[in-house]
Amino acid sequence: xxxxxxxxxxxxxxxxxxxxxxxxxxxxxxxxxxxxxxxxxxxxxxxxxxxxxxxxxxxxxxxxxxxxxxxxxxxxxxxxxxxxxxxxxxxxxxxxxxxxxxxxxxxxxxxxxxxxxxxxxxxxxxxxxxxxxxxxxxxxxxxxxxxxxxxxxxxxxxxxxxxxxxxxxxxxxxxxxxxxxxxxxxxxxxxxxxxxxxxxxxxxxxxxxxxxxxxxxxxxxxxxxxxxxxxxxxxxxxxxxxxxxxxxxxxxxxxxxxxxxxxxxxxxxxxxxxxxxxxxxxxxxxxxxxxxxxxxxxxxxxxxxxxxxxxxxxxxxxxxxxxxxxxxxxxxxxxxxxxxxxxxxxxxxxxxxxxxxxxxxxxxxxxxxxxxxxxxxxxxxxxxxxxx
Numbered sequence: 001x002x003x004x005x006x007x008x009x010x011x012x013x014x015x016x017x018x019x020x021x022x023x024x025x026x027x028x029x030x031x032x033x034x035x036x037x038x039x040x041x042x043x044x045x046x047x048x049x050x051x052x053x054x055x056x057x058x059x060x061x062x063x064x065x066x067x068x069x070x071x072x073x074x075x076x077x078x079x080x081x082x083x084x085x086x087x088x089x090x091x092x093x094x095x096x097x098x099x100x101x102x103x104x105x106x107x108x109x110x111x112x113x114x115x116x117x118x119x120x121x122x123x124x125x126x127x128x129x130x131x132x133x134x135x136x137x138x139x140x141x142x143x144x145x146x147x148x149x150x151x152x153x154x155x156x157x158x159x160x161x162x163x164x165x166x167x168x169x170x171x172x173x174x175x176x177x178x179x180x181x182x183x184x185x186x187x188x189x190x191x192x193x194x195x196x197x198x199x200x201x202x203x204x205x206x207x208x209x210x211x212x213x214x215x216x217x218x219x220x221x222x223x224x225x226x227x228x229x230x231x232x233x234x235x236x237x238x239x240x241x242x243x244x245x246x247x248x249x250x251x252x253x254x255x256x257x258x259x260x261x262x263x264x265x266x267x268x269x270x271x272x273x274x275x276x277x278x279x280x281x282x283x284x285x286x287x288x289x290x291x292x293x294x295x296x297x298x299x300x301x302x303x304x305x306x307x308x309x310x311x312x313x314x315x316x317x318x319x320x321x322x323x324x325x326x327x328x329x330x331x332x333x334x335x336x337x338x339x340x341x342x343x344x345x346x347x348x349x350x351x352x353x354x355x356x357x358x359x360x361x362x363x364x365x366x367x368x369x370x371x372x373x374x375x376x377x378x379x380x381x382x383x384x385x386x387x388x
Contacts, residue, residue: 012381014038014046015123015157017147019131020104021052023060023096023269025241025289026215026305030130032103032226032286033214034162041217042378048106049121051146060096062089081271088283092269095285103226113142116151125381126157129164130192130214136175137168137325144175148182159186160380161200163211163373169195169328176203188380193332211373212336213308216366220294220312227294228287233279234263239296241289242268242275243303245322248345250275252300252320255347259355260298267292298355300344304329311337311366314359318344336369337362 016035019027031048038046062082082089107121126149132138133147145151149159161183171179180203183189190209191197197208215223238260240253253264253275266277267284284292290309293299299310299317307330310317319334319342321327334340338361344350 011043011045012124013122014044014381015049015107015121015126016046017049017051017126017128017149018133020048020050020100020106021056021060023093025286026303026308027131028096028099028286029290029305029309030214032099033217034127034130035104036222037214037217037377042381044125044381047123048104049126050106050109051116051143052109053111053143055140055143060093062086062093085271085282088281089269089271091283092285095283095288099286113146113151116146120151120153120156123157125160126152127160127162129162129190132165132167134164134179134196135167136171141178145178145182148179149186150182154185158381158383160188160377161186161190162377162380163190163192163213164196165192165329166196166199167325167329169199171199171203180204187383188376190376193328195328195332209372209376211376212366212369213305213333215305215308216312216370217373220314223290223309223312224294226287227290228285229291230281230284230288233265233292233295236262236297237265237279238262238298238300239292240264240266240275240277241293241299241301241303241306242266242270242273243301243306243322244326245302245320246270246274248322249300249302249320250277251347252318252344252350253277255350256298256300256318256355259350259352262297265292265296302326304333307333307342311339311362314357314363316355316357318342318350320344337365 018031020031035046038044110116128147128149136144184204189200189204189206190211191200192211192213194210197210200208238253238256242249257264263278265279265281266275267281267289269282293309294313296315299315301307302320302322304326307319319330321330334342341354342357
């Protein structure tokens with residue numbers, strides 16, 4: 001932390017490159033966690049580098065259009081479903097945009113890699129991560145290089161990778177060749193998953209630590225201070241957070257309902273989710289999402305960050321894997337906390353005997369992991385800057 005007797009006239013400036021633009025609960029809340037920790041706990045001058053391309057903006061728009069190549073009836077159905085729920089979806093979008101506006105300070109907007117190359121912002125320290133900022137499957141090459149901090153010349157800023165994810169356990173040689181030169185230029189490297197750490201070590205020849213996702217930098221109590229209640233929610237309920245899952249995730253929620261007798265509250269932005277619920281919340285922003293998790297009796301989710309927050313709030317939860325790409329992230333998180341038994345792929349994996357979760361071991365593992373992550377962050381930022 002900043003020494004009040006230091007002759008340093010200003011706090012160190014820190015730029016953050018991450019998926020702050022995404023209307024995704026995990027993306028925006030992991031951004032908030034790191035930003036808040038840097039500014040509040042370390043008392044630094046952290047800002048978001050507003051790298052928001054046109055492609056990224058389109059992802060967030062509500063556009064019920066008929067796409068070329070889709071079957072006509074399905075396209076019309078999607079169009080009508082979206083129109084039917086347009087107002088709550090629009091509220092959801094507005095809540096994300098308000099959260100971004102109210103909680104962060106950022107640079108001017110950069111629309112592409114060329115914008116960054118021609119006029120990159122200057123910071124004492126530049127951090128990339130967390131989330132899947134190194135995932136070549138979801139990022140075009142020029143966006144991927146931006147998150148590798150390619151536009152920032154060597155020696156102009158201290159480069160740190162804080163708990164980034166590749167989202168995969170294998171990277172093609174041609175992608176590694178494009179990334180490794182820039183990654184070797186980092187002063188400190190870390191990864192969110194063990195597989196990612198191994199990839200970085202092979203690419204750079206440097207030692208790479210495995211850290212917790214930034215959401216774990218903040219306590220459950222800290223998250224509760226920014227949550228916002230949702231109206232017309234039962235006093236006791238099963239929260240189903242569906243990111244990718246449909247019928248398979250719905251079957252798990254239905255099994256929980258059968259065992260507990262509690263209603264299902266579904267939070268999703270997918271208007272054709274195929275999950276039967278007693279209450280569907282389409283308009284939850286980041287604050288409402290936190291409240292729904294905080295107050296749920298049970299949680300079932302196919303999301304990495306849904307699993308992370310269920311753990312933080314010490315909920316009786318079950319995590320479900322829908323896509324192979326998400327397996328290593330979710331399984332790795334459960335193993336790290338010693339709660340692998342919270343993985344449920346079939347309804348029969350949920351029984352009365354395993355409804356409740358003993359958090360004594362997970363709580364200790366979380367505390368250790370948080371200490372390691374905080375130590376890495378402080379050491380990486382304060383090296384050569386002992387006044388902090």
